[in-house]
Amino acid sequence: xxxxxxxxxxxxxxxxxxxxxxxxxxxxSFAMFLLGGxxxxxxxAELFEPGMQIVRPEFFNQMTTMHGLVMVFGAIxxxxxxxxxxxxxxxxxxxxxxxxxxxxxSFWILPFAFAILASTLFMEGGAxxxxxxxxxxxxxxxxxxxxxxxxxxxxxxxxSSIMGSINIIATVLNLRAPGMTLMKMPLFVWTWxxxxxxxxxxxxVLAGAVTMMLMDVNFGTSFFNAxxxxxxxxxxxxxWFFGHPEVYIIILPAFGVISAIIPAxxxxxxxxxxxxxxxxxxxxxxxxxxxxxxxxxxGMPLTGELYFMxxxxxxxxxxxxxxxxxxxxxxxxxxxxxxxxLFAIAFVILFTMGGFTGLMLSxxxxxIQYHDTYFVVAHFHYVMVAGAVFSGTAAVYYWLPKWCGxxxxxxxxxxxxxxxxxxxxxxxxxxxxxGLAGMPRRYADYALQFADWNMVSSIGAFIxxxxxxxxxxxxxxxxxxxxxxxxxxxxxxAEGLEWTLPTPAPYHTFSTPPEVK
Amino acid sequence: xxxxxxxxLTAKLLxxxxxMFAFAVFLMPPLYDAxxxxxxxxxxxxxxxxxxxxxxxxxxxxxxxxIATNNGEMPWDFEPLAYEVRVHPGQPQAARFFARxxxxxxxxxxxxxxxxxxxxxxxxxxxxxxxxxxQQLAAGADAELPxxxxxxxxxxxxxxTITLSYTLFDVTESTTEPVAKxx
Numbered sequence: 001x002x003x004x005x006x007x008x009x010x011x012x013x014x015x016x017x018x019x020x021x022x023x024x025x026x027x028x029s030f031a032m033f034l035l036g037g038x039x040x041x042x043x044x045a046e047l048f049e050p051g052m053q054i055v056r057p058e059f060f061n062q063m064t065t066m067h068g069l070v071m072v073f074g075a076i077x078x079x080x081x082x083x084x085x086x087x088x089x090x091x092x093x094x095x096x097x098x099x100x101x102x103x104x105x106s107f108w109i110l111p112f113a114f115a116i117l118a119s120t121l122f123m124e125g126g127a128x129x130x131x132x133x134x135x136x137x138x139x140x141x142x143x144x145x146x147x148x149x150x151x152x153x154x155x156x157x158x159x160s161s162i163m164g165s166i167n168i169i170a171t172v173l174n175l176r177a178p179g180m181t182l183m184k185m186p187l188f189v190w191t192w193x194x195x196x197x198x199x200x201x202x203x204x205v206l207a208g209a210v211t212m213m214l215m216d217v218n219f220g221t222s223f224f225n226a227x228x229x230x231x232x233x234x235x236x237x238x239x240w241f242f243g244h245p246e247v248y249i250i251i252l253p254a255f256g257v258i259s260a261i262i263p264a265x266x267x268x269x270x271x272x273x274x275x276x277x278x279x280x281x282x283x284x285x286x287x288x289x290x291x292x293x294x295x296x297x298x299g300m301p302l303t304g305e306l307y308f309m310x311x312x313x314x315x316x317x318x319x320x321x322x323x324x325x326x327x328x329x330x331x332x333x334x335x336x337x338x339x340x341x342l343f344a345i346a347f348v349i350l351f352t353m354g355g356f357t358g359l360m361l362s363x364x365x366x367x368i369q370y371h372d373t374y375f376v377v378a379h380f381h382y383v384m385v386a387g388a389v390f391s392g393t394a395a396v397y398y399w400l401p402k403w404c405g406x407x408x409x410x411x412x413x414x415x416x417x418x419x420x421x422x423x424x425x426x427x428x429x430x431x432x433x434x435g436l437a438g439m440p441r442r443y444a445d446y447a448l449q450f451a452d453w454n455m456v457s458s459i460g461a462f463i464x465x466x467x468x469x470x471x472x473x474x475x476x477x478x479x480x481x482x483x484x485x486x487x488x489x490x491x492x493x494a495e496g497l498e499w500t501l502p503t504p505a506p507y508h509t510f511s512t513p514p515e516v517k
Numbered sequence: 518x519x520x521x522x523x524x525x526l527t528a529k530l531l532x533x534x535x536x537m538f539a540f541a542v543f544l545m546p547p548l549y550d551a552x553x554x555x556x557x558x559x560x561x562x563x564x565x566x567x568x569x570x571x572x573x574x575x576x577x578x579x580x581x582x583x584i585a586t587n588n589g590e591m592p593w594d595f596e597p598l599a600y601e602v603r604v605h606p607g608q609p610q611a612a613r614f615f616a617r618x619x620x621x622x623x624x625x626x627x628x629x630x631x632x633x634x635x636x637x638x639x640x641x642x643x644x645x646x647x648x649x650x651x652q653q654l655a656a657g658a659d660a661e662l663p664x665x666x667x668x669x670x671x672x673x674x675x676x677x678t679i680t681l682s683y684t685l686f687d688v689t690e691s692t693t694e695p696v697a698k699x700x
């Protein structure tokens with residue numbers, strides 16, 4: 001019964017194969033990464049010097065909004081869904097995902113969602129310009145007409161994410177090979193299982209938030225309209241009830257990737273496996289009860305600020321457990337520094353820095369100073385870019401030989417790493433200074449005293465952007481002309497079921513489940 | 518696969534997603550309103566209040582300040598006739614706001630109150646207020662808008678000053694009637 005992929009374009013449109021769909025997700029997310037990166041380049045080019053040079057302020061606002069939306073919902077989330085599609089069945093000994101047809105649907109509605117979102121750039125009144133957090137009433141009363149397209153796009157993305165996560169939960173809970181108990185699952189599977197539960201819980205809340213916006217904009221309701229008895233602050237509560245779990249939705253699968261790569265290149269088993277699982281679950285639980293730390297300036301009572309401040313600080317404990325375990329895994333390991341490991345180590349260092357600035361921001365009295373400044377921008381780029389994007393890059397380099405049976409160019413990979421690492425830090429480290437000095441985020445212009453660090457930051461951004469083109473080139477070159485590899489284990493220290501399969505991974509794997517001892 | 522474990526789990530998860538959507542749209546707004554009403558957070562005041570014969574507490578004097586703000590592009594002139602009054606808790610007190618429509622078209626406005634500090638919100642009662650209804654002014658017309666309030670005798674001792682702020686919204690274009698109880 002084993003047969004290969006269908007021929008032609010139909011293979012990709014009608015496929016229900018988890019590897020094909022994983023590939024589609026990964027390429028789509030990389031395309032979105034380049035699009036969102038292009039928006040970022042427009043932002044940094046405009047901010048290269050004070051004053052207005054390249055774009056109008058209205059367009060600048062559209063760029064910051066679209067950059068955030070495309071990167072969060074188009075690049076990072078689909079990238080990890082793609083990794084989940086490729087790796088989870090191979091890691092738990094399943095022949096495919098549990099719901100292959102829904103898998104096809106959940107991918108193929110995504111291009112339409114982003115086509116709708118991107119088309120707003122060419123509409124009268126322009127694209128959404130109210131920031132990726134789309135606070136009401138800016139996104140309702142004062143929104144451009146294209147807001148309805150934005151809402152519809154978010155609905156489709158949400159549906160895609162919900163279907164994708166239901167599929168992952170169904171796969172992990174029902175299709176594990178005999179003997180693969182929950183506590184034997186690789187951490188990447190664990191983190192994705194927990195992430196999928198978060199997604200099913202909060203993506204509908206996001207859909208609810210945009211639905212209420214839709215009603216306010218078009219049908220005269222007053223959910224967020226003070227003139228009709230509503231409350232704009234309600235929007236922020238609903239949004240961040242989704243939004244805070246969302247940041248862990250983005251970072252937990254990244255934790256899983258790092259927990260696979262660091263043991264492989266340290267040639268030691270992961271230190272503290274079960275504490276990693278419990279820490280992940282603890283982070284997921286805490287993510288639901290800290291949302292208002294994004295809203296310290298709305299005029300909360302002191303007790304509220306104290307509660308959200310302490311609850312937020314509590315998240316540092318399970319996160320600290322994870323960082324401790326990664327470092328302990330490396331401790332006295334026979335470490336080598338191939339490209340995936342370089343990205344993984346950079347992840348641990350830079351993510352920890354982003355975590356510490358997060359702790360600074362969690363302190364309510366000082367957050368009132370940092371709120372909506374470039375300090376916040378620096379903070380979340382340290383966790384989103386050096387966290388999620390670095391780990392995604394590490395994952396691609398780590399599993400690419402298994403996927404396509406070709407070895408990437410190690411020198412080019414390392415070169416890309418160093419350009420990305422240096423470029424990233426030149427871009428975002430100075431933004432801490434800018435924020436502490438009081439530069440507000442989301443403006444097309446700034447006061448003269450911020451000029452020097454902004455220029456440095458822009459130069460860094462162009463360097464970091466160039467590293468991504470090198471990444472694209474390296475991956476394509478590997479697929480087209482990489483040195484073939486055939487041994488099942490690409491990496492000496494790699495563990496897990498996926499490395500027991502032939503390289504490249506056949507189109508159908510584990511048609512008969514493996515025995516896990 | 519009708520009744521397989523995968524199908525059952527999928528159905529449960531789908532149901533869960535629908536329930537979370539319903540929670541966000543149908544439960545979160547009323548929960549938020551109830552929570553704000555209970556705590557006074559957001560500084561919203563209650564609807565029309567029926568005065569009770571609880572007597573006047575002459576041992577205390579509370580300063581009540583008035584602020585009038587126009588929302589967005591609202592062109593009306595809008596201000597309190599007196600910027601502050603001193604009242605004893607339990608004593609009904611009248612205040613008036615002046616409003617003028619300087620434009621050449623008929624307009625409808627809605628005033629939205631907010632109390633600072635929010636701890637005082639549930640102790641600030643209004644027996645009569647222009648904010649209970651929409652206010653209509655013809656082009657060039659003006660009006661004195663009435664307000665009668667009572668500061669509750671149970672107002673916490675720590676509160677000596679209450680600021681009542683009205684924000685005036687232009688609702689000429691809006692077709693739906695406001696919900697009176699939310700004012």
